[in-house]
């Protein structure tokens with residue numbers, strides 16, 4: 213542990229005990245850092261705003277298989293006019309569906325077992341950085357407390373206090389997600405479904421995800437500009453009464469509904485003197501799926517060893533954090549923006565007619581084969597590039613968009 217341990221109350225204070233804050237706390241506590249985790253709510257994992265998909269890779273990092281509600285082998289993807297593209301192979305797990313409450317609680321518990329301290333009902337009010345550390349004023353159970361730390365990490369989600377307080381920019385896109393929990397939907401076992409079209413999820417898609425015990429999560433996401441004055445609930449009801457699919461939704465009974473933001477597009481600078489942003493606070497959700505748990509884990513995993521050494525040395529200036537994080541973060545940012553460009557080209561910037569034409573291509577057996585071979589929820593860029601290179605109808609599209617932007 214660092215030589216200057218006793219000069220500070222904590223080595224690291226993490227704001228936000230979501231999955232990314234919990235995992236960050238665990239990794240740092242395991243490396244001997246004295247970690248304080250602050251959570252503004254009086255319990256972990258509430259409010260719940262997530263479809264609960266966790267990729268096998270993200271799951272391997274935390275090993276919380278007991279929180280899985282369902283295993284999913286693939287997706288049945290529907291074009292605006294009903295063209296069906298099945299992606300996946302029966303019997304090969306592509307992703308898990310977890311109970312987010314149990315998952316978040318278990319991730320935070322791992323951090324506590326590793327030695328981190330959790331304070332519920334606690335949120336920062338003020339933070340002053342100086343040469344040697346950060347002095348934080350926080351409110352815990354209504355009482356003001358002052359404490360010092362070497363490093364402050366914001367894992368406080370889409371509307372991050374840390375990001376706003378230290379003026380660290382904004383994620384490039386903020387999608388709006390809406391979801392209900394229902395019973396009575398007849399889904400194909402181990403498969404999720406995706407629906408597209410400008411009336412349902414303009415520029416994006418709607419989903420039906422099995423969530424165990426005969427229930428499903430029905431949701432959709434889009435951006436405010438694409439919704440163009442419509443509410444997201446209106447799009448949801450368009451899905452339920454869509455002429456092609458209304459029969460499937462006829463027998464559903466809603467048990468819960470919620471709405472939440474999906475920030476995607478890493479902020480320009482996720483580090484400043486003694487402050488770091490990880491997870492949704494930094495805009496890490498994937499532009500193609502909205503998944504934020506895996507990317508948040510990847511963001512901290514890539515820097516944690518060097519970060520811990522820098523904490524030991526209390527060498528946490530902006531320059532030092534830049535040395536540690538820049539290469540890894542820039543690689544992730546670049547991957548995100550290429551995925552966004554490809555998404556816009558193939559899906560988001562298309563009118564329904566064009567999207568239908570793309571679905572006609574996606575549905576060809578040789579293209580489905582390509583998707584199944586190269587398709588990876590975590591790394592969509594190689595697939596997008598392969599589609600542009602190998603499917604003649606998409607080659608023109610790549611030229612139109614400017615190949616440089618995508619292949620750079």
Ligand SMILES: Cc1cc2nc3c(=O)[nH]c(=O)nc-3n(C[C@H](O)[C@H](O)[C@H](O)COP(=O)(O)OP(=O)(O)OC[C@H]3O[C@@H](n4cnc5c(N)ncnc54)[C@H](O)[C@@H]3O)c2cc1C
Pocket residue numbers: 227228229230231232233250251252253257258261262263264265266334335336367368369370372373388389390391431471472473474490491492493497502503504505506508
């Ligand atoms: C409808 C919908 C569906 C989604 N589906 C998926 C999915 O299937 N798979 C997936 O990977 N991702 C999904 N996401 C995204 C996912 O929910 C987030 O990317 C993920 O939760 C990010 O984790 P995080 O720890 O960075 O932030 P969060 O989970 O937002 O956690 C932040 C924590 O910080 C706390 N906090 C906030 N401010 C303060 C403060 N000032 N002081 C103290 N505590 C604070 C919050 O209470 C919260 O506990 C979905 C999002 C939506 C809206």
